Amino acid sequence: MNNTSFSRFVRIPLRFALVGCFLCVLAGCDTFIRDFVPDESGFDGAVTVIEARRDGLCGVVTVRVPFLDIYGAPRVGKARMVIHRIQTKQAATVPAFCHVHYEMGVDGAKKWAERGWAVFTAVYDEEAPIAVSMGDGNNQARAIIQWAQRLPFIDGARLHLDGGSQGGYMALAMSADLFPVTSTTADAPVANWAYNFAYFEANRSLVAGYPSPMESPLPVMASVLQLADMSYEHFPRDLAHDTWFHLSPISQTARIANPVMVTIATGDMLVPMEQITAEHLHPHDPAKFPEGYARDFEGLAPSDKTRARLQDLPPPESVFSAVMPLQENSYVVTTAMRLGAEERPDKRPESTDRPWSREHQWNFCYLDEGSPEPFADHTTWAWDTVPDSFVAYYQETPPGTEILNAAKLERLLERYTGNLSNLPALNNGAPVNRRNFEYVEKRDVLHGLIAYAELGPVYEERLIALYNEASLKPFGAQVTLDALRHTFSELKP
Secondary structure (H helix, E strand, C coil): CCHHHHHHHHHHHHHHHHHHHHHHHHHCCCCCCCCCCCCCCCCCCCCEEEEEEEECCEEEEEEEEEEECCCCCEEEEEEEEEEEHHHHHCCCCEEEEEECCCCCCHHHHHHHHCCCCEEEEEECCCCCCCCCHHHHHHHHHHHHHHHHHHCCCEEEEEEEEEEECHHHHHHHHHHHHCCCCCEEEEECCCCCHHHHHHHHHHHHHHHCCCCCHHHCCCHHHHHCCHHHHHHHCCCCCCCCCHHHHHHCHHHCHHHCCCCEEEEEECCCCCCCHHHCCCCCCCCCCHHHCCCCCCCCHHHHCCCCCCCCCHHHCCCHHHEEEEEECCCCCCCECCHHHHCCCCCCCCCCCCCEECCCCCCCCEEEEEECCCCCCCCCCCCCECCCEECHHHHHHHHHCCCCHHHCCHHHHHHHHHHHHCCCCCCCECCCCCECCCCCCHHHHHHHHHHHHHHHHCCCHHHHHHHHHHHHHCCCCCCCCCCCHHHHHHHHHHCCC
């Protein structure tokens, strides 16, 4: 065979291979994501794959997630992971971005996957419907995050939590109980369930008797009152009951040790900003509201414990706050716009990064849109603000040793031993269950502590010092990284 024949011999199959690869891309070849996420087996709580497919340059994996509900009974939810194909080919582990409670669509998840995250979210359908956020929704979120941390390609020391409204509550609640968490973004978070539901109850009569919630004088608020009713099926109606305090992030701030960004608008009609701060508030105009409308924090918070605003609780030196003025080309979002009966303006606000401080753990960003309007939801005006620089910074920056503190370690040891304190009460008088299956729970605590200690000697030293002062000693009188690794290796379902 001469050289010309040989080169043709090589080029012809190469061309076919290149054409095949091109057609594979056009057809959405999913080989990179198929079998990338392993099925689990051999223990209660094992997660199994339903579907693995390709969407553009990302892989999308849907799974079944068993967990224990608030009564301790087994349930099964669903979750989804979105990851860029580049991340599936590299040896380095991938940081996890968990969007909690509400489902994040694939397109929204791809934004973060393209920035190097593996993105996790719950999936809801008839088979696995959404649950009350502070009820089974809380337990399902825990189980999804625990599954993410078990995946062999996930960086066990890099976890970002994200959520809005009830999901904002969930992001704070998960930050208080799970570990390691390296950063959190919570938009319009319910920080004080007692006050928020008291606000709903104070205004319930004002929206009663209308053909539909959207025809009432407080249309969006009327549409979400059922959240309170769904919660009362499990928890006491008495909002002064300690249950509502213990359900709320205002009771958990000591355990939230990672950097946090909270964003909320002055005109929020669903999660009044009054539960976050007493500053930057604008009084509502009574002439625009039905007679009797109330949102006064001091008057509605039903107990001394619940008269606490989120920004007032962390040490002042750990808090940074900033106010964002209305953006150029912002506009009032009318009810007709929400219903699709009125076109929105062509000119929109440009995406703007939210202000924050690297020197402070707690960052509060307040969107100043003036006084609340009765037709609003979480905002009256159209905004386009993003937490991108905050999320990117903590994606790349090594976690601080302070993401583990005494209160957080105590909670982790309670989770490990099954002796959780300050649990909310159910209507039947029993404490709510906040643990997953025994093996899953213990494994998660051990895995988190090991991942933290493996960050370096100063992390291990801090863990040892905090453990020495802890009231619970499930790993013996003293603890070391090697001892934790040994306990982990001996742990069996």
